[in-house]
Amino acid sequence: MLTKDKEDKLIEIFIAADDFCQDFQRWLDTKPKVEFKVPRFEGRMEVSEILSIIVFYHYSGYKCFQYYYEQQVQTELTSHFPNQVSYKRFLQLISKSTVHLFAFSKWMTLTSEATSIYYIDSKKLPVCHNRRIHNHKVFKDIAERGKTSTGWFYGLKVHMVINNLGQIMSFTFTTGSVSDSNPEVLRTLLTKLQGNCYGDKGYLSRIFEELYEQGLKLVTKIRKNMKNKLMPLNEKYQMFKRGVIESVFDILMTVFDIDHTRHRSPRNAMSHMLGALAAYSFMDQKPSVWLPKLLQ
Template identity: 40%
Template sequence: LVSYHRFVEWMPSALLPLCVYLKHCFGACSGISFIDSSSLKVCHNRRIRRHKVFRGLAARGKTSVDWFFGFKLHLVVNDQGELLNIQITPGNTDDRKPACDLLQGLYGKVFADRGYVSKALAERLFETCGIEFFAKPRRNMTNHLMRLTDKLLARKRAIVETVIDQLKNISQIEHSRHRSPTNFMVNVICGLIAYCHQPKKPSLNLDFALPPSA
């Protein structure tokens, strides 16, 4: 086996083949998809000013929990917990910005949280891709009528949060010990591939009967 330092030197050369292999590991769209994003912190907030590894690449962003410095992982999963597409952006990127690229080539219904509320986005996705896009309304917004099946599916959106939790705690795609932006990408891609090979993934439990027209 090569030494640790030699292994680290060879890691950047594996980035492109790993990206191609990750694309091969993606699942198939089933007509029911869930989209979400999560922070990838690269350092503690107190060390932002003296952080050098990702200077000019990472950015400050805000989640529903707190501010962070790093990147955002945007991902789409199907009802079987399989990855359909991913994208990594700076931490200050709006969740709605990469949505069209992420959902390109998919069909059916897509469910999201409050960060994706946009009438223009929903209309664009329906016109260009034929996708019915459902985002959880904010508290100060009026509720719109939804079919019962869509409302029940929207309550199952926690599946994508479970996927993110497994990516961070089992595949360990997030840590603050990176010494190179390229090796950061290799670590994230390897974690995503490891998740794709998990024999048991969180899946959607449809404990209600869909009508024939759904």
């Protein structure tokens, strides 16, 4: 049976998903249907129910979605979701809900606070072992080879910006070959942010001036062939605390399993990753960094 804490979390997720679906539908009503097509959801389940089941999976304690659906959703959660469908049918609904899940994950970032202190980084999402690259078919023509500080991999990347409270401000997915300093990636992540954003030397970018005119200062480490410059004490302190975003990635990898190499379709894989990001937004306690009063 569900514990009281997990039941409260499920209700919290469903309320947020239901509010999102209403806002999303109002937005769709203002757009021509020819320009934006949404998959039809034949069946009895509402989109908010589908999103809630996908996101709550990451709080269920199960590591296999089939076991979670058949042993918990179809038994313990029948009163919460009375119009359930079979497991195979639900897999089809997951594929159709990718658009809604992406919009829901982005919608959840709107609740994050603009603290003017941000951290940026990326994480590799390998889709198979390097020895199986030539035999891999699921992500063929989608995944690409990339290199990080830990070596080469074949797959995707998730790029993310968080604030000092550990809340996700923005995220995007790219192929593994896209560099961290890619101008389009930075524009996507850092649009409308103001303050200071801290990253490693991989984020040295030629659009620094463009971001600075926007009101965002990109603070990074320097390369060995660059001249050293003095840095304000508060910026120096925040650079030392940049590891907080690694803590966020560690939670996404170990608790919410955003990274595994057993996906059977790209669309379901993306739904799983988006569900992990949305689930993180519902965490009660997130890694955070507080600025001492002496440095404020």
